[in-house]
Amino acid sequence: xxxxxxxxxxxxxxxxxxxxxxxxxxxxxxxxxxxxxxxxxxxxxxxxxxxxxxxxxxxxxxxxxxxxxxxxxxxxxx
Numbered sequence: 001x002x003x004x005x006x007x008x009x010x011x012x013x014x015x016x017x018x019x020x021x022x023x024x025x026x027x028x029x030x031x032x033x034x035x036x037x038x039x040x041x042x043x044x045x046x047x048x049x050x051x052x053x054x055x056x057x058x059x060x061x062x063x064x065x066x067x068x069x070x071x072x073x074x075x076x077x078x
Contacts, residue, residue, distance in 0.1 A: 003058075007021065007058050008021065021051045021059075024050040026051050031044055
């Protein structure tokens with residue numbers, strides 16, 4: 001199981017402080033760009049083999065935990 005603190009690294013020494021998946025140089029934003037463009041998690045992982053599936057799932061679960069309590073579930077997200 002991946003711990004939340006082992007998902008993202010922000011360091012001025014790695015891509016100028018861009019948040020990346022821990023142990024990689026893959027920006028977190030790349031995952032969201034893939035999803036936004038209609039690509040799957042499997043396609044993302046094929047393109048970025050240094051990222052582990054567990055990291056992606058834990059990141060998405062963490063994002064859901066943050067967003068879900070603030071949403072009534074009735075509003076559309078733009």
